[in-house]
Structure formats: C-alpha cells, structure tokens
Amino acid sequence: MGKIGEKFEELLQIMETLRGENGCSWDRKQTHESIIPYLIEETYEFVKEVKNQNYKNMVEELGDILLQVIFHAQIGKEKKEFTIEDIINTLINKLIRRHPHVFGNEKDFSYERWEKIKALEKGEKHFSKIGKVNKSLPALSLARRIQENAANIGFDWDNIEDVYEKVYEELEELKNSKNANEIEEEFGDLLFSIVNLSRFLKVDPEVSLRNATQKFVNRFKKMEELIEKDGGKMEDLSINELEQYWKESKK
Template structure:
C-alpha cells in the first residue's frame, strides 16, 4: 500500500509540474473541456484492449485513462471546485454505504438480495439528492446508442413502457411500416422522423434481449468491412451474389 500511495502522489506531482510555470505549454493550456475528447479516446482504447484480452495493452490503456482522470481532478483543484481527495473520499463512502452486508450488519443470502438492496440504497440516495428529470440525468457523454439504451432502461423501470419482447417486436414492425409509408409518399422529412423512432424501438429490443446496441452495431460494421475487404481482394464469380459477403 505504501508503494501505491507513493506512486499515486508522484503522479499527481508530475501533473502539477507539467501544469506549473516551468512546465509544458500544451499541458498548461488544457481545460476540462479540452480533455473530453482525450478521455473518450482513451476509454475506447481501454475497451478495445479488454476485448483483445491483452494484459499488456490493458495495463497501458488503464494508465493513460488514470492519468487523464487525475489531470481533470488537478484542474478542478486549481479552480477550487474539488480535489482528487474529495473524489476518492466520495466514492469510498458510496461503496461502503452500498455494501451494508460487508461493512454493516445486514445479512443477505444470495446475489439477488444484494442487487435488490443496492437498488434500494440508490433510490434512497436519489431522494436525498435534488430532484431531477430524466432529461437532467441523461449521460450525454455516452455514445448516442448507449444514451438511448440508458433512457429505455429508465423508462422501463418507471413502468412507462408496457409489455415485453413480443410487444416490442410489434412496435418495431409498426414503426417500420410508418417509415415505409413516409418514403412511399415522398415525405422525406417524415421519413427521417420515423427512422429515428424505428432506431429507438430497436434499441429497446436490444435492451430486452440484454444486448449492448453499441457492441452489436460495432460487430455488424466489422462484418461489413470484412465482407468488402474480401470482395476487394477476391473478385466474385459472375454467378455469385455480393449479398452473400456483405
């Protein structure tokens, strides 16, 4: 633990040196706003490393992401907003609060009970916090498909979406028909609107199937690219359909 604390403090001091008077001009001019793009990039690279199950890459990308998170905390400290100590203390207290079966006297029999209790504690925390609408809570820094997935989950939890998978399938078919009619009528503005509704319905389907829509689309894009690459490298026989490879 002492070595961890020492390394942690040395990294914070390194960031302060980079931001200091004799530091790096690029680091000195960074803001929390300008760092957002790098945070998104490093998070995506960590996700890719996890997918590849490469310990070396995971370690590297975790380091890059931790560095940027500490960088953001240092900027916040400079501005008097909060410090990395505040961040660590808040998350420590939250995790202790949400694990009363470990740090308290609550007895649980299985993981299902742990999840139910976790949800109750989160709901209690929400009541103590300022009241916010669904729009206020929307995690806007997530990719749009995951924003939609998050919104669908919240709406389902509120009981505003009725039915399960069969009803969602019917809804998707209905939205597809409205989209088709809009195109047939030459109303491209209406078609654009209906396409949005159709995509949102498909995201709800992915939620009901417990499938990450971002991952599904990523995999589909990769299959498509692989198919195009195959066609580029291997001209198809005359009787072979391109659809078999795309």
C-alpha cells in the first residue's frame, strides 16, 4: 500500500475511534440526517475559496468535505447500510460506465449520451434531453443547471444582448401583473431570466446572491455601530436618517 493508501486508512481509523465507545460524545450521537447541514456548509466554504483563488484554504475545505464523506461512510458501516468500499467501487464503475469515449469504443464526449446513460442507470424508461431535474438543488442552482443542459443541445440565446432584452421584458411583464398568481409567475420568470444572464456573465447565481446577502449583513452591522457610536437607537431614527447612516456604512 502506498503512502496515500496508508493515510486514507489512518483517516478511516480516526473516524472509527471518534465514533467508538471511548470517542467523542458529539461525533457518536450524529446521524446521516444531523450532519447534512455541515456537508452543505463546507461545500459553500470551498466554493468561496475557489472564487478567492486561495489554494491553501481550498486544501482545508476539501478536507472538510472529505470528512463528511468519511463520517457518512462510518455511520453506514455501523448500521450495516454501506461501507467506504461500496462508495469507492460505485464511483469507479460510474466513471468508467459514463465515459465510453475514454474506456470504450465511442468517439468523443456526447452530452446526449451522458444523460442517456444516467437515465438507464436510474431505470428510467423515458429519456429527456433536458436531463434529470434534481429538485433537491437550491432553486437558483437548479435553474442554472437546467439552462446549461438546454444550452448543451443548442437551445440557447446567440448573444448576451438578447438575454438582457429578455430580462427587461420579464421585468415589464412583472410590473404589469394584475393579481397575486400573475405576480408570482412573472417574478419566477424574471429570476429565471436573471439566472440565464448569470451564465453569460460566467457568474454563479447562488454564490453571487450569498455574497450580496453577506455584504448587506456586514453593512447593516456597521450601520448599527455608527448609530450606537452617536448615542442613538435605530428604532428611533427616520428612514432618511437611516439612509444617511447606510451611505456612511458603505464607505
């Protein structure tokens, strides 16, 4: 066994110890369900470091993601559901099966073939070129993925100016909505068109919105600090006064 194999075995042993009788009380009580939030959180932490091109932190965050895989594998082993070997073997077989242009006799990559293989794996009789709709994805990520799938078979805008026009069109339709149902539908269409724009701008809409939200939180906290420094209370200030503090916080 090479050094990587030895280190991997050591990692598995550490997790087994943590979940063991004399291990960590917190680790021992976790379940597949209870640690789901950590997998999602660590994934977004990694995405952030990729955007920052911070390779040292990318190493750490990838380690945290690997920890979640090992954690689930250990829980699965204890419950006799599956093992780490099952995970690795399934992945190996999937990679070979889905790349017949590399490991078989097919020529070049084909998106349609890729989706057809996935559909057959899932036992689906009817194959759609739009691909599998993964409803567990966040809405923005799901919209982007569906649009990418459609673009891969040529169903896409020719240039970004057309996409901007579509955004303006959807915004106008939202403004002209007559009732709650129309508003909800047109608002969804507007978001979908903005996600389309994000593809052309090479921006991940999920990450971008999270960053914008965090920026708002940071500025709001700074505004609170400025008001407190001046001896005031936020709830006592008018909207115009709050706007001035908001502008100051942005500096």
